[in-house]
């Protein structure tokens with residue numbers, strides 16, 4: 001579809017901007033957040049951690065290398081909608097299979113372009129993330145603002161059940177350890193990162209009883225990334241506690257990290273704007289090295305509530321000092337808030353997958 005149609009974005013605080021519809025026509029709402037990655041838009045749009053969120057890209061030219069299957073982190077777009085400065089309708093890249101607009105239309109993803117994203121980012125940075133509605137159907141400001149006010153708040157929202165597998169699913173079989181993945185909306189490259197290291201990987205639905213996972217005889221358990229508020233997942237936290245008691249080595253990324261923290265009595269809070277981008281500097285306190293990392297989170301571990309009995313903060317964000325990783329004291333396991341699998345982003349932190357396999361190989365499992 002090349003004909004242009006007007007669209008609007010309305011924020012719950014009353015700010016309304018006018019632009020042009022891109023992708024599917026229609027109306028969508030969510031928490032408006034922004035990502036500062038300069039590329040990787042398709043990985044971002046298909047990251048299940050973004051369910052319920054409208055994604056605004058700060059890079060001003062989006063769609064320029066088109067769309068292709070290889071660049072997806074799940075089968076379909078997961079963001080609620082896309083907000084961009086300038087949209088490119090004529091991509092140039094040998095990997096491109098179709099325009100980003102055609103891919104969005106095919107999957108029913110609503111977007112808006114021609115938006116002063118710099119203005120909007122500054123607005124959110126000052127006031128904090130807030131809900132918004134994008135529409136090419138309803139262009140009445142008051143009506144759109146009312147709809148934005150009605151979008152459910154991300155705080156207190158459980159969303160992982162919407163993107164978890166419905167039944168256990170094998171991802172890979174290898175000669176290496178058996179890794180059970182609690183799927184809260186796992187990104188493909190996390191699974192690939194285990195598989196390329198020879199692991200047998202099986203995904204389990206978010207609410208699988210630990211006994212069912214144990215019946216598969218795993219060597220380690222991984223808690224995945226995912227959307228929503230971890231504080232709204234008491235059943236998942238209870239399962240993590242059981243996994244801790246099992247003595248198996250545990251590893252968590254992002255939502256999984258937050259759930260492991262909660263299981264150890266560490267608190268999690270909602271951040272003002274969150275971190276979403278591919279160049280967040282993180283200090284590894286154990287090695288003294290700085291890793292440039294990919295991040296996507298709106299919640300974080302409260303540093304005040306991390307006690308030495310529970311965990312050591314082994315990674316810290318160098319921009320704002322926030323907690324980026326925990327090494328747990330009472331069981332063999334660690335977790336990171338950022339995304340070592342990247343996709344998109346730098347590869348500095350891939351070693352964490354090796355570290356988990358080493359932890360499993362060390363046989364450091366506490367007796368069950």
Ligand SMILES: NC(=O)CC[C@H](N)C(=O)O
Nearest residue numbers: 049225226254255298299
């Ligand atoms: N990438 C993730 O797993 C995100 C975790 C959580 N939903 C957050 O926003 O903090």
